[in-house]
Amino acid sequence: MVSCQQDLQLTRKRYVIYTGSGQGYTHITRALINTLNEGGRAAAEAMAMLAIMVGFAAVVQSAPVFQTIIDGVTNLPVPALFIVLISTGLIVAITGSPPAGLQIILPILAGTMTNVSPEAMHRVASMATQTLDLLPFQGAIIIMLGMAGLSHKEGYSSVFRAEVVWGCIAAIVVTVMLTFFPALG
Secondary structure, rough: OOOOOHHHHHHHHHHHHOOOOOOOOOHHHHHHHHHHHHHHHHHHHHHHHHHHHHHHHHHHHHHHHHHHHHHHHHHHOOHHHHHHHHHHHHHHHOOOOOHHHHHHHHHHHHHOOOOHHHHHHHHHHHHOOOOOOOOOOOOOHHHHHHHHOOOOOHHHHHHHHHHHHHHHHHHHHHHHHHHHHHHHH
């Protein structure tokens, strides 16, 4: 028969095996709190960066030179879908946010590009948001390189090649295809 003292010792041994330490609940609680604190800090940084980008987009749109830029781009002597590509990429680069760029530019283009199908315009604009959205000053790059512990000099060149260069190539290919084969849109 096992005495109460022996049963208590067996329970303690089992607890140490399950938790991996002899420090008890304090060790587990401290680790959980540290994990939650780190997650909360990272979430707050990401939300702040998103708020900054959306606010900056509103400031850009209200700037007097914004309409001059839009007029200059929409009056280029190129096919309409290339105007969508260039203007969307430009606004995304200025605002630093693809959703903010689309929110700003699509209503403007929809009113001026009546000869382009909405489906084709949406496809080209969606591809164009992936062209210049990851420039060195964009929030996503700053957060990503910061989380990786890299400086821009160490980590940005591979991001530029993988995202900006190939994103531009893909957007140009889609725009050319939809320009020459409108039925694909």
